[in-house]
Amino acid sequence: MKNYLLLLGISLLSILCGCKQESAQPPNILFAIADDWGWPHAGVYGDPVVQTPAFDRLAKEGMLFNHAYISSPSCTPSRNAILTGQYHWRLGPGANLWSTLDPATPVYPLLLEDAGYMIGHYRKSWGPGDLSDWERHPAGKNYNKEGFAGFMADRKENQPFCFWLGTSDPHRPYDRGTGAESGLDPDKIRLFDCFPDHEIVRNDVADYYYEVQRFDTLVAHAIKTLEEYGELENTIIVMTGDHGMPFPRCKSNNYDSGARIPLAIRWGSGVKNPGRVLEDFISTTDIAPTFLELAGVEVPDVMTGKSLVNLLESQKEGLVDSQNRSYVLHGKERHVPGQEENMGGYPVRALRNHDFLYIRNFEPDRWPSGTPNYQEAAIPHCWLGDCDNGPTKTYMVENRYKDELHKKLYDLSFGKRPAEELYDCRKDPEQLVNVAEDPDYTEVKSELSALLLEQLEITRDPRVVGGADLFDQVPYLGQGPRHPSYKPEEK
Ligand SMILES: [Ca+2]
CATH class of the missing domain: 3.30.1120.10 (Arylsulfatase, C-terminal domain)
Structure with missing residues (x-):
């Protein structure tokens, strides 16, 4: 009950102050994250082969980030950094793959739950590792069976929500040949220069693209669900990956091929001048403070990430905040x-x-x-x-x-x-x-x-x-x- 009172208090304060928030309802949050999806493997980045209509739509109706980076190119620490809003090196054992995380560490989904949000996740969220010390899952209730549509069906009317839409795509292993069989042309793939140009490599990348597309389809279905519930415009959707592709000199490396990731954010009228492309350096540790600020929840001092709200509200393209975002x-x-x-x-x-x-x-x-x-x-x-x-x-x-x-x-x-x-x-x-x-x-x-x-x-x-x-x-x-x-x- 106190959480609803908190949200009500924020809304009343906004009205009394004449603040710019038009809606009393704090935004819903849909965080969609692929597993091992690297930059620039999306249509809107100019990739000639992979088809990512959902990502492209979010970018065109929201914002596209050209310089987004993970904290660490490895599943567990990258996800820890997102959930905690902190660089992985501040998280003790949580800096490593297949590890643990101190349950005293603040994580944004639980802070939002305490503030009245309904939270949940689908498939790969925290981890891999051991969470047995945690009383609540850091990404909320597991909706692996029900999916995002099941989560929405469980939701109380008008309750704000925060959902983590995970997947294991495009993590290995792949079914060999699925990319080419699905119609992707291996010969048209733009390979990184660190790969030998050989049909084995081209087909391997095509198989990776096949799973990238499967993730994109998952997100398309979630967007459709939001539309069916009339919640699309009041939901901030963030779509990204946890690090680069699972190939040599990519995943587990700190070159752009391992550390740079696709990132698009859509949030109805909350993103000003939609369709912008930003060159600001973004860290995925910035996501937690962004969600907390939008929900009116205090950002814990331990979070090293910087809220992206000023970028969402800016009208500008290119490098918007050169003072704070000239490197990562x-x-x-x-x-x-x-x-x-x-x-x-x-x-x-x-x-x-x-x-x-x-x-x-x-x-x-x-x-x-x-x-x-x-x-x-x-x-x-x-x-x-x-x-x-x-x-x-x-x-x-x-x-x-x-x-x-x-x-x-x-x-x-x-x-x-x-x-x-x-x-x-x-x-x-x-x-x-x-x-x-x-x-x-x-x-x-x-x-x-x-x-x-x-x-x-x-x-x-x-x-x-x-x-x-x-x-x-x-x-x-x-x-x-x-x-x-x-x-x-x-x-
Ligand atoms: Ca991963």
Whole structure:
């Protein structure tokens, strides 16, 4: 009851103050998130093959973000960062894949529930990991059977709601050939330059696109449900992914191919001058404070994300808030414990602005994608464990000595990396040529390095302020990807 009173109080205050909120009803929230869907794989970004009519519609009737980034290119920490509005490095064990999260950490769905919202989720939300310490699920009641339509049917009239629409698409494994069989033309796919141009790779990407489209269809159905209930215009819809595609040098990497994600937001008349494309740097940690501000709920001080409400209300395109949004931070702790002789991960922090990507690798003696010596990995049979198994990975490993190009591409994905990487995105948008040791970039490197370390200190990153051993020591609760030759009876 007190929650309804809170909402009523906010509404009355808005009326008494003559505030700009036209509606007394706080907005509903639909958060739609794919699993491993990277930028720029949507029609509205200019992808010539994948068809994403629901995403394109949200962008055209709302806003499209061209520079949205995750906190970490790994399922659990990326989702933790979204739910908590904090960089994953502030979340203890929650910085890692297959982990836990301290139940005392504020998460936006439960804060909204306390304020009177009905909350729920469908399929992949928090995790993977162990939530047994939590009394309430951080994304609300599970509607896996009933779906979003079932959630809406359960809703009390006029109760604001917040729904997490998850999926496991386009996470691997794929049914091989589904992309081409569905009519997607592998020959027209625009491959990242870090992939060899081979039909195996093209078909693998087509199969990924097939699942991206399946996610898009799921969102289209949810939009239709909102229309049927007359709630489309008062619902803020955010559609995005948790990190880049599950391919070599993408997922679990801090290049744009792993850290940059599609993002579109539609919110009826709440988005001014719809159809805008923004170049501001957005972190998915910004989503929680945005939802809380729109609901009139106080944003906890621990949240490091910055509300996007000023961007929604602006009429402008391009870089709208240059003071606060000229760069973004992201990083990585343990994805899979695939190093030799220890359970550690491959710790990384990165800073991206419009011109450069600066990367700091804190343990350059370790393997960025896990050891290639799978028999010696911390989890035996864990084969280049930070890269999900699939046809492109297998092709690249098996053909690494075929010629100079294949060897170079193999090394870019699976070889060791220096402590510092710097990419000039103006000349090298796919971030393949490390200029960190080029004297022409000495000054830029030192500026970006200082800014990164300063921001990590401000956000109390254990990699900078101490205590980072925890990340390598907490238990890993899952199984790593196995070598294709692995048979369970060999255990
Ligand atoms: Ca994922």
